[in-house]
Amino acid sequence: MNKLIISPSPHVHGGDSIERNMYGVLVALLPALLCSILFFGWGALYVTIAAVASAMLFEYAIQRYLLKQPATIDDGSAVITGVLLAFNLPSTIPLWLVMLGALVAIGIGKMSFGGLGNNIFNPALVGRVFLLISFPVQMTTWPVPRGFETTDAVTGPTPLVFVKQALREHKPFVEVFSPAGGGRDLLDLGTGSGIGGSLGEIAAFALLLGFAYLLIKRVITWHIPVSIFLAIALFSGILHWIDPAYAGPLFHLLSGGVMLGAIFMATDYVTSPMSPRGMWIYGTGIGALTIIIRNFGAYPEGVSFAILIMNAFTPLINKYCKPKRFA
Amino acid sequence: MLKTFTPGGIHPPADKLSSREATVPLPLPERVAIPLSQHIGVPATPLVKKGDRVKAGQLIGEAVGPISANVHSSVSGTVLDIEAVVDASGYARPAVVIRVEGDEWDASVSRQESPGRHLSAFSREEILAAIQAAGIVGMGGATFPTRVKLSPPPGSEPGLLIINGVECEPFLTADHRLMIEKSRELLIGTRFLMKALGVEQAVIGIENNKPDALAGMREAVMKHALGIEVCPLKVKYPQGGEKQLIRAITGRRVPPGALPISVGVVVHNVGTVYAAYEAITMHKPLVERVVTVTGKSLSRPGNYLCRVGTPVACLIEAAGGLPGDTGKVIAGGPMMGKALTSTAVVVTKGTSGVLVIPESEARRQPARDCIRCTKCVKACPMGLEPYLLMTLGEYRQTEALERARVMDCIECGSCNFTCPAHRPLLDIIRLGKSRVGQLMKTRKPS
Numbered sequence: 079m080n081k082l083i084i085s086p087s088p089h090v091h092g093g094d095s096i097e098r099n100m101y102g103v104l105v106a107l108l109p110a111l112l113c114s115i116l117f118f119g120w121g122a123l124y125v126t127i128a129a130v131a132s133a134m135l136f137e138y139a140i141q142r143y144l145l146k147q148p149a150t151i152d153d154g155s156a157v158i159t160g161v162l163l164a165f166n167l168p169s170t171i172p173l174w175l176v177m178l179g180a181l182v183a184i185g186i187g188k189m190s191f192g193g194l195g196n197n198i199f200n201p202a203l204v205g206r207v208f209l210l211i212s213f214p215v216q217m218t219t220w221p222v223p224r225g226f227e228t229t230d231a232v233t234g235p236t237p238l239v240f241v242k243q244a245l246r247e248h249k250p251f252v253e254v255f256s257p258a259g260g261g262r263d264l265l266d267l268g269t270g271s272g273i274g275g276s277l278g279e280i281a282a283f284a285l286l287l288g289f290a291y292l293l294i295k296r297v298i299t300w301h302i303p304v305s306i307f308l309a310i311a312l313f314s315g316i317l318h319w320i321d322p323a324y325a326g327p328l329f330h331l332l333s334g335g336v337m338l339g340a341i342f343m344a345t346d347y348v349t350s351p352m353s354p355r356g357m358w359i360y361g362t363g364i365g366a367l368t369i370i371i372r373n374f375g376a377y378p379e380g381v382s383f384a385i386l387i388m389n390a391f392t393p394l395i396n397k398y399c400k401p402k403r404f405a
Numbered sequence: 406m407l408k409t410f411t412p413g414g415i416h417p418p419a420d421k422l423s424s425r426e427a428t429v430p431l432p433l434p435e436r437v438a439i440p441l442s443q444h445i446g447v448p449a450t451p452l453v454k455k456g457d458r459v460k461a462g463q464l465i466g467e468a469v470g471p472i473s474a475n476v477h478s479s480v481s482g483t484v485l486d487i488e489a490v491v492d493a494s495g496y497a498r499p500a501v502v503i504r505v506e507g508d509e510w511d512a513s514v515s516r517q518e519s520p521g522r523h524l525s526a527f528s529r530e531e532i533l534a535a536i537q538a539a540g541i542v543g544m545g546g547a548t549f550p551t552r553v554k555l556s557p558p559p560g561s562e563p564g565l566l567i568i569n570g571v572e573c574e575p576f577l578t579a580d581h582r583l584m585i586e587k588s589r590e591l592l593i594g595t596r597f598l599m600k601a602l603g604v605e606q607a608v609i610g611i612e613n614n615k616p617d618a619l620a621g622m623r624e625a626v627m628k629h630a631l632g633i634e635v636c637p638l639k640v641k642y643p644q645g646g647e648k649q650l651i652r653a654i655t656g657r658r659v660p661p662g663a664l665p666i667s668v669g670v671v672v673h674n675v676g677t678v679y680a681a682y683e684a685i686t687m688h689k690p691l692v693e694r695v696v697t698v699t700g701k702s703l704s705r706p707g708n709y710l711c712r713v714g715t716p717v718a719c720l721i722e723a724a725g726g727l728p729g730d731t732g733k734v735i736a737g738g739p740m741m742g743k744a745l746t747s748t749a750v751v752v753t754k755g756t757s758g759v760l761v762i763p764e765s766e767a768r769r770q771p772a773r774d775c776i777r778c779t780k781c782v783k784a785c786p787m788g789l790e791p792y793l794l795m796t797l798g799e800y801r802q803t804e805a806l807e808r809a810r811v812m813d814c815i816e817c818g819s820c821n822f823t824c825p826a827h828r829p830l831l832d833i834i835r836l837g838k839s840r841v842g843q844l845m846k847t848r849k850p851s
């Protein structure tokens with residue numbers, strides 16, 4: 079008789095895999111990618127391809143030649159880092175900067191900690207913040223979306239610039255951010271038409287579609303995105319109620335990187351808390367910090383910093399927030 | 406809304422291939438090996454020696470001390486030897502090996518139900534004595550002596566008896582068939598146990614993926630109207646876990662380290678109830694049980710009434726023979742069963758099934774680094790953090806493990822089942838549990 083295999087229970091597995099989840103995230107990012115190509119033209123595609131290719135290349139090279147480990151680039155996580163990094167960049171950014179960002183994201187943000195599962199900070203955000211601090215001009219030159227017709231890129235302010243402008247001039251935000259004042263309709267924020275910004279900061283609706291997909295496929299739970307949305311709505315609502323010069327909840331939710339950050343970056347498995355209670359604290363923290371930075375900070379956008387700061391708190395949150403025990 | 410438990414739980418594919426196969430008696434094997442330790446507690450002392458002639462139902466091993474169980478011969482024949490035989494745990498333990506000759510039963514065992522006595526005439530003491538004599542143990546797999554479970558510690562007040570008809574393990578259908586084929590007997594057995602415990606109320610928990618068993622038991626309850634209730638449950642693994650079942654049916658939570666009686670509940674498996682019925686009404690000891698023989702590559706998965714001590718190979722033979730591509734043979738279900746070292750391992754009182762897994766599905770996939778996806782946390786029915794228990798176990802942080810409540814783990818395997826990184830969570834948690842157990846022992850005297 080052939081030898082029987084002996085192993086401890088359980089003897090079956092549900093069939094879930096790292097790949098299934100990672101590729102699930104990529105599928106969820108597709109609608110937003112399509113939108114950004116539609117709005118920003120081929121530039122968006124080039125930036126994305128450059129980011130993904132260099133993220134995969136650097137991960138492979140570091141694993142093969144530096145760490146001498148088997149390469150795991152096929153698990154999809156480097157692809158996600160690449161796409162998310164690209165989504166945080168303007169479509170007109172020089173490609174060598176994209177590659178540099180990917181090197182920092184993968185090399186410092188991920189592999190220096192020991193690779194997937196061991197990093198503390200979201201790798202894509204590490205790359206983005208590095209670029210933002212080192213190359214502020216290139217990183218804040220936002221093209222206005224003109225689809226494929228663009229001959230010379232026209233740059234313009236992102237809607238978030240109006241937040242500080244309204245505060246400076248101390249005028250009600252709705253007045254400053256109106257088509258007459260150089261702003262847009264709130265609805266445009268949702269569809270992304272005519273809004274300046276990074277690849278993934280436009281088209282909130284496409285990102286929400288991805289959110290629905292992630293929930294249906296059980297890749298993530300709703301806790302983190304929803305708590306971020308609620309916190310942003312709450313804190314911006316309070317400020318707006320105190321003084322209308324502060325932008326209201328809807329504007330803050332639909333503009334900038336909130337959707338992208340809340341749905342795709344704050345929910346990164348490795349760098350977010352493990353229990354529902356912890357997720358609420360983490361999400362609320364991100365929402366609050368975002369509103370603080372946007373209204374009182376030096377930068378117009380605060381989602382990336384807010385997520386990175388809360389990433390740093392995640393081990394602490396995990397230590398003190400335990401799941402509900404059986405009894 | 407159907408009842409179920411929280412937190413956690415998973416939905417493995419049911420794969421109940423044999424749920425429509427009526428139970429058939431398995432032909433007697435040529436020889437049996439009856440382990441003296443088929444229960445939790447002290448092994449029984451052998452009462453026979455090499456060369457003795459025994460009859461089916463004859464006492465061959467006597468219980469030692471309060472936590473132990475009698476062992477009876479399941480066949481008639483000649484004792485060949487008492488020798489160490491490898492059992493499902495992988496260890497060799499003393500067993501009485503008997504060559505089967507004919508099928509003669511001990512005179513004390515009657516072939517019909519309680520000749521000349523009304524069923525309500527049995528006293529509490531008689532019931533307990535019959536269960537004790539028959540060597541009945543928990544037949545859902547726990548194999549804890551039933552007599553002990555029916556004698557709650559002084560000061561505790563049992564108020565409810567729960568009959569576990571959940572059978573949440575994939576593939577297994579032995580309890581399912583019992584509920585369809587023996588619904589009346591199960592109700593009588595339940596009444597006996599209620600009387601033994603002094604409770605007025607009993608609930609039979611059945612998951613709603615067994616509509617025929619639910620309907621059968623409900624009909625029987627209506628006919629006999631005996632203060633017994635049938636409770637349909639929403640399918641979720643591990644609902645058959647004692648604590649989960651109590652939570653699902655009553656909403657009560659058994660505290661860590663405590664027994665169900667601390668919330669006034671006692672749980673018995675349907676197989677145990679049937680064995681109690683036979684013991685009380687026919688004086689029949691626990692020498693045979695229904696075993697599901699199943700697996701996707703078997704040609705005839707089915708349910709067999711099988712004598713204790715029968716080699717698993719005989720069951721597999723009856724189910725069409727061991728397929729050539731077999732990789733693993735499991736005693737029990739795929740979630741909590743034990744992989745056997747060979748098909749010579751015998752059926753014991755706690756063997757609910759034999760599952761054959763083809764080679765292609767028998768191996769685990771290589772483990773990767775934990776990606777902290779929280780899926781194991783969501784799956785854990787005890788509200789633990791399996792990923793953390795695993796990490797603490799790997800770093801041998803025994804005290805931290807104890808604080809993280811590793812001892813609450815019921816070893817259901819839900820965490821392993823869900824982990825996308827294929828981490829061997831439960832393997833490491835088991836090691837951690839045994840280390841914490843040792844640590845607790847060293848502390849006890851102080």
Ligand code: SF4
Pocket residue numbers: 774775776777778779780781782791792823824825826827828830
């Ligand atoms: S399910 Fe596996 S990968 Fe996910 S957190 Fe648990 S151990 Fe880590």
Ligand code: SF4
Pocket residue numbers: 784785786787788789790791813814815816817818819820821830831834
């Ligand atoms: S085996 Fe233990 S830790 Fe894993 S899910 Fe079950 S109870 Fe939780």
